[in-house]
Amino acid sequence: MAFTASEILALCSTIILMAVLVASFAPAVANEEGDILTAFRQGLEVPDGALDTWEPNLVNPCTWTRVTCDDDSNRVVRLDLSDLNLSGRLAPELGKLEQLQYMELARNNIQGPIPSEFGDLTNLISLDLYNNNISGPIPKTLGNLKSLKFLRIDHNRLTGPIPRELAGLPDLVDVDLSSNDLCGTIPTSGAFENIPLRSFDNNPRLKGPETQGPGGDDSSC
Template identity: 60%
Template sequence: MTMGSLWKILVLVAVASFFSVSGVSSNSEGDALHAFRRSLLDPDNVLQSWDPTLVNPCTWFHVTCDQNNRVIRVDLGNSNLSGHLVPELGMLEHLQYLELYKNNITGNILEELGNLKNLISLDLYNNKLTGEIPRSLGNLKSLVFLRINNNMLTGQIPRGLTSLPNLKVVDISSNNLCGTIPTSGVFQRFPLKNFENNPRLKGPELQGLVSYDTGC
């Protein structure tokens, strides 16, 4: 074997090793997104490019990756999608923006979304989501925007949300929540209009006093 041939082989091995290592995260993220796709009805074919046979999902429409081919945005707002969320979404550990507003998504907001430690924006408003707001959302220390208004959510507002250090926008209006409106922590600065149209939700609680409604 000539020195030139040996050099070519070494280069090919190095390239293959690089893509093998860098593709591990992207492949798992692609699997997670494909699991989400399988749970959805997509009459307008907005997810047509979501091909699980590709090396990673960074070439898919409505998906944005960083320079390391890690998924940081999923933008599917106003896409005429129906179906439900899946636990696999919690595997997108680098995700910063989950934009699913103005669709027809049903079912619960899953506890697994609390695993998205880098999430900045969670926009699920104007869907048909039911169940309670999961307490695990109180783990999202990077969260800035939480908009889950205009759904059919029930139960109380998780108090863990009041301790999120970066939370600047919360809108949970037009649901069926109950109990009282928190006034501690970051919730001190949110206007009451962001909680309106919840028929069973009572007024702001006294500072430092949590009133639990046994009828929730």
């Protein structure tokens, strides 16, 4: 089938327009994610200038230290912020990093709760928040993280029951909730079936394993 000159010209114009739209979309996304990380950074105390490259005037956060982006989409996929002696709180805005796969914030001095907005990080594979000063309950919304494999939030001040929603995570293989102040019973169904009991050590108010089955009610603990 032969194309006329006008049809070829129209096709070429369409291809060029699509390329321009894609090229303009990437900086816009990078700018939005830069704003998210800047909001997080403003709530932190960072010694020794560890995050000096997190400069709001540099639109693309993919150039910032300890931030990794996907080469094709230019979206943030990894935050490596462990061992920086950071103080401050986890920003709910981090839940808007839609392509984030690894959140590494271990061995700092992060305070406050785990935001329920983290349940929007549906591509998250690893959540490492251990050895901080995080308090409050484990959000039930983490049960939305169907890609999650590693949940290590030990050595904090977390309270309340272990959300049964976590038992439905199909890929969860490594859980550590030890050394907190969790209460209720230790779940044994679903994703928790093969999790060793040592992953729940040093929670004085935690009973277990559960004897009431997955429907056990820990809401009053």
